[in-house]
Amino acid sequence: MAVIMKHSPVDMNQGPQTFTSVPQGQLLHATVNYKFADGTEAAPSAKLSGYKGLTTVLAKSPTISGYTPDQKAVAVAFAPTEKTYTVTYKANPTTPPTTESSASSSTADEATTFTPFKIYGKRALYTYKNATFKKNQRVSHFAQKAKAYAPIFEVVGTAKSTSGNLRYKLTDGTYVTANTDYVGKLYWQGMYQKLYVTNPKGTNAYDGTRFAQATKQKHYRQGTPLTVVKKIQVGQATRYELTNGTYVTGNKQWVSPTKPQLVKQVKVKRTIRLYQDVNGSTSIKRIKPGKTLTVTGWDYSHGRNPRLSGTLRYRVAGGYITANRQFVVAN
Structure with missing residues (x-):
């Protein structure tokens, strides 16, 4: 079986798109990872396919507000051994904040000593042009997300x-x-004896606290409990040392001191569909009532779309199913 591949030229003025037929067995792969300076994910990885000798594929780095990638685009070369590329995003330089005199509560000296920090959105919210919020000065809308x-x-x-x-x-x-009902600090600040991996992709442990320069030692799957011996502050970020001497992030999007309610099996109450992806865009098959399924994790639809709220899905063998209690019940 052959795969028909479409290629766009590096310079869009050089000519039209071209197509190449590649046998399935000769298809090669490459991955481009997008990371923040602290090693956490900045955007979903790009999974690319090609063939030996193809070196003109450019993976354009996604735009992330407030950050600049160290490579605007990555020239990808395909080889028998899968290649991995990494684009690192650094925060844009900032100047001391200035505000309207009627809105400011800080002195000039306070402004120059302000230490930046990161927050995450807990509920649906808007950003505004000015500190006094007005509907006609809204800039961006963000949906409530997991x-x-x-x-x-x-x-x-x-x-x-x-x-x-x-x-x-x-x-x-x-x-x-x-x-604080709408936003919260991105990193855990307390010292905890246990942390639990909550991110659908799991999390990595490193041999140092500065992940961009450290080496990955182990990957922990979603739901894994981690025993903590020490908390360390690295700039804005929090790191936790584990009993094996490695370090994990204190980012709330990846770990939590609260033990998640793990669902290991569900029984189908009403006919459901098994989907190939978490967004439910590709149906694989129907599953009839009475069937018991083993759950290996959980995720949310529309994860990276900031304008759409996500829906909880269960990961099972072959894909994803609904977590709606009207259709499935935990055993």
Whole structure:
């Protein structure tokens, strides 16, 4: 069986797209990872396919507000041994925040000593042009998401609205509420004896606290309990040392001190579908009532779409199913 591959030229002025027929057995693969400087995921990895000798494939780095990639595009070469490329995103330089005199609550000296930190969105929210929020000054809307996919913002200053409400100033100059019902700090700050891996992709342990320079030692799957012996602060980020001497992130999108309710099996109550992907875009088959399925993890649809709230799905053999209790019940 052959795979028909479409290629776009590196320079779009050089000519039209071309197509190549490649036997399935000769198909080669490459991966481009997108990471923040602390080693956490900045965007989903790009999985590319090609054939030996193909070196003109460019993987354009996605745009992430407030950050600049060290490579705008990656020239990918395919080889028998799968190649992995990494693009690192660094926070854009910021200047001390300035606010309207009527909204500011900080002195000039306080502004120059402000230490930036990261937050995540807990509920649906907007960013605004000014610290006094008005509907006609909304800039971006973010839907409520599961914590693993919640929007992340870097705070570079504070301000107050004309009515005295505290706001956070972000790297792009916009403002977001500081209400803790809507936003929270991205990293755990406490010392915990146990952490649990909550991210659908699991998490990695490294031999050092600065993940960009450290070496990955182990991968822990979603749901794995981790025993902690020490908490370490690395700039904005929190790291936790484990009993085996390795370090994991304290990012709330990846781990939690609260033990998750693990569902190991579900029984089908009403006919459901097994889907190839978590978004439910490709149906594989129907599953009739009475069937018992083993659950290996959980995830949420529309994870990386900031404008759509996600729906909980269970990961089972072959794909994903609904977690709706009207259709399945945990055994």
